[in-house]
Amino acid sequence: MDDAVGPLVPTHWGKVYLAVEFIVLYIIFPTSLYFFRQTFGNRIIPSLVVLGVGCLIILLLDRRFERKKLWNANDFGTHLKRTLKVFLPAVLMVSWIYVLVEPERVLAFPTENTRTWLMVMVLYPVFSVYPQELIFCTFLFHRYRALFPNPTVMIVVSGFTFGLAHLFFANWVAPVMTTVGGILFARTYARSESTLQASVEHGLWGDFIFTLGLGWYFYGGAIT
Numbered sequence: 001m002d003d004a005v006g007p008l009v010p011t012h013w014g015k016v017y018l019a020v021e022f023i024v025l026y027i028i029f030p031t032s033l034y035f036f037r038q039t040f041g042n043r044i045i046p047s048l049v050v051l052g053v054g055c056l057i058i059l060l061l062d063r064r065f066e067r068k069k070l071w072n073a074n075d076f077g078t079h080l081k082r083t084l085k086v087f088l089p090a091v092l093m094v095s096w097i098y099v100l101v102e103p104e105r106v107l108a109f110p111t112e113n114t115r116t117w118l119m120v121m122v123l124y125p126v127f128s129v130y131p132q133e134l135i136f137c138t139f140l141f142h143r144y145r146a147l148f149p150n151p152t153v154m155i156v157v158s159g160f161t162f163g164l165a166h167l168f169f170a171n172w173v174a175p176v177m178t179t180v181g182g183i184l185f186a187r188t189y190a191r192s193e194s195t196l197q198a199s200v201e202h203g204l205w206g207d208f209i210f211t212l213g214l215g216w217y218f219y220g221g222a223i224t
Contacts, residue, residue, distance in 0.1 A: 010146050014146075015146060015147065018143070018144060018146060018147055019147055022144050022147060026140070026161040026164070026165075027161070027164065030161070030164050030165040030167065030168070031164060031167060033165075033167070033168040034167045034168045034170070036168075037168040037169070037170055040168060041168075044128075045127055045128055048127070048128055048131040048132060048135075049127055049131055051131065051135055052130065052131025052132070052134045052135055053131075055134045055135050055138070055139035056070075056134055058139070058143075059134075059138065059139060059142060062142070064142075065142055066193075069138060069193050069194060069195060070138065070194075070195050070196070071194070071195070071196045072192065072193055072194035072195075072196060072197070073194065073196060073197075074192075074194070075192070076194075076196075076197065079188060079191060079192045079194075079197050080197075080200065082188070082191070083188060083200070083201045083204070086184065087201070087204055087205070087208075091208055094208075094212070094214075095212060098212055098213065098214060102213065105213035105214075105216060106212065106213050107211070107212065107213060108213050109210060109211065109213060109215060110211055117210070117211070120207075120210050120215075121207050121210070121211075124203070124206055124207065124210065125199065125202075125203035125206065125207070128206070129199050129202045129203045129206055130195070130199045132162070132202065133185065133189070133195050133198045133199045133202055134195060136158050136161060136162045136165070136182060136185075136186070137158055137185060137186055137189040137195065137198050138189070138195045140154075140157070140158055140161070141154060141158070141186075141189065141190070144157075151190055154186070154190070155183055155186040155187050155190055156183060156186075158182055158183070158185075158186035158189075159179050159180070159181075159182035159183030159184075159185075159186055160179060160182070161182070162178050162179065162181070162182030162185070162186075163175040163176065163178045163179025163180075163182055164179075165178075166178045166218070169217060169218060171217050173214070173217040174217045174218055177209075177214075177217075181202070181205055184201065184205075185198045185201055185202050186198070188201050
């Protein structure tokens with residue numbers, strides 16, 4: 001059934017198939033993980049890698065997908081400047097708020113467990129960030145473009161599903177922050193058409209969050 005693999009102009013039933021698939025994969029599945037969070041908590045990274053590889057394989061098998069989007073570095077500096085214009089002032093604001101709210105956790109990770117922190121700084125962007133951008137930007141934008149032809153709607157949908165996927169951390173901070181972050185990353189992907197570019201932005205935010213001390217809210221071992 002060619003309609004089921006995301007044709008440029010799908011038939012009515014092709015859209016129905018894609019809509020059901022989208023609901024199952026991006027809404028029902030991540031929501032259901034909340035009820036298995038204690039079991040799933042220690043399997044987050046391996047699961048992301050497997051899902052990311054699965055999305056990558058499907059994309060590579062689709063002749064309509066432009067493979068350049070996986071590593072596109074055109075206008076990298078221009079897009080990075082746009083990212084930093086938001087990132088730098090936001091870092092100051094988030095840091096200030098966190099210092100006031102939870103001062104005991106500020107910079108606790110890099111100072112108390114430096115070796116693990118360094119490993120996270122290097123490995124997190126590779127094994128967590130890039131697979132997430134494959135799943136929530138590259139794959140989602142390509143496969144479900146017929147459902148969300150409006151770029152703004154697609155960006156919001158990407159951000160919403162990204163936040164929804166963080167419900168299983170069982171705190172309000174993770175889904176709220178990742179919804180906002182997901183919208184930023186999706187906007188960068190839409191502008192740059194580059195998984196790499198979106199991953200760089202995501203990696204900056206992720207490494208900052210873990211360094212500051214907010215990583216506790218995104219740590220599988222802290223799930224209750």
